[in-house]
Amino acid sequence: MDKVGIGIIGCGNISGAYLTAMASFPILDIRGVADLNRELAEAKAAEFNIPAKTVEELFADPKVEIIVNLTIPKAHVAVALQALDAGKHTYSEKPLGINFAEGKKLAEAAKARNLRIGAAPDTFLGGGHQTARALIDQGVIGQPVGGTATFMCPGHERWHPNPAFYYEVGGGPMLDMGPYYITDLVNLLGPVSQVAGFATTPRAERLITSEPRNGERIPVHVPTHVTGVMAFANGAVVQIAMSFDVAGHKHVPLEVYGTEGTLIVPDPNKFGGPVEYLKKGGPFEDQPVTAPYADGNYRSLGVADMAHAIRSNRPHRANGDLALHVLEVMEAFHTAAATGRTVAITTATERPAPLSDSIVDGRLAK
Incomplete structure (x- = not known):
């Protein structure tokens, strides 16, 4: 090789x-x-x-x-x-x-x-997400209608050894955790066309409780609770909430809704996890994860x-096109929150090609 x-x-x-x-x-x-x-x-x-x-x-x-x-x-x-x-x-x-x-x-x-x-x-290349992608491509949920994307926690200062950068410009829950969720949604649904949103900063500083900086206070320079809606080019509309200010919640990380069914997609911060499918009129059922890279x-x-x-x-x-989008x-x-307006997205990107074969052993995934 x-x-x-x-x-x-x-x-x-x-x-x-x-x-x-x-x-x-x-x-x-x-x-x-x-x-x-x-x-x-x-x-x-x-x-x-x-x-x-x-x-x-x-x-x-x-x-x-x-x-x-x-x-x-x-x-x-x-x-x-x-x-x-x-x-x-x-x-x-x-x-x-x-x-x-x-x-x-x-x-x-x-x-x-x-x-x-x-x-x-x-x-998004992990087996759980590629399995969900394949189900959508097979049409099992019908026409995609919408979804929800949720990451909400009390903040990374509880565990990260040097968490200050999470609260500097370039940090915050949207730029830190949003990439996982939005990238996976583009993988599943295609590019975003419009965004509307709101953002708040409830606290001006945060108390570090992790080592080695336990007890130190750090300033907050970015919104730490961001929520809004993404309209996708295919017509789907997805609600999103990214927060470092929520003690706990019961929302699953990612759901995708269609005219014929609903998919529960694994945590976008992980490669694997359970995929559940509900056919209209039926119960949620686990789906076999058939793509590689779901076990670590x-x-x-x-x-x-x-x-x-x-x-x-x-x-x-x-x-780069995907990451820039x-x-x-x-x-x-953040722009929508600051201006009170819906923001049109200027970039376009192709959905990345699905990854159905392992490349661990050197086989080229097409």
Whole structure:
């Protein structure tokens, strides 16, 4: 197999999940990890038995073809642009950028250099979500009518070791968790055409209760409760609520409604989970999950698919057009809330091709 060299920039909380999952994909050749905090990079390198390098060394390595950008959101575009300037494809953690303007700048830069960009989330490629996608494509729910997307929690300062960035510009529940839900909905239903929304910020600061910063108070610079409606190009209308201010609730993460039935879709932050289908007039019934990647945490599946796509000269699924579209939709909720108007979405994106075959063993998913 002609492996694809990977350089990872950013060794924070999410990097362990990426490095663990990357070992499952033979096409990925991890050339090194880098972080502005050299000690952090060296610790991660020692944990996974890979080289610790500087950012400059990764950019200069001719065998590195994809830079996987796991920095904090406000650094995503700056690091990705440096990667493009170094002649590398780039794949970023979500979101693609902290606003649509900088995301568009990145997309244009990649196009001008004939390089690829990709972005998390890739959970929509998981077996649970691909099974739900197949059921919709088979027409079991009839014409899609609507749905609900719900993520509501008390806030990440309860568990994250360094949660301040969640409350800075580029953070908040919509840009942090919205990518999972909106990306999966685009996978299921296609692109969004219009957005209406409201947003509130109930608290000006948050108390950290996790270690090592337990007891520290951090300021809040973004809305922490965002709710609204997405109108999709296919006619479906989906309600969404993203919050860091809710103690608890009983809503399931994702439901999709059609004229002939309803689907309960797994948590978009996970690759697997139960898929339930209710045929009009009948009860909810579990559906067999037939697609791969439903039995674990495969973060970096999008990177592996991108690597295979480079080798076989086909589009990759967690691509820049999809990520830019989702970023515009998320920003539109804040714009709608600030202006009191419905916001038209200017970008268009194709539904990513379904993923029905495993690429763990090197078979190319078409």
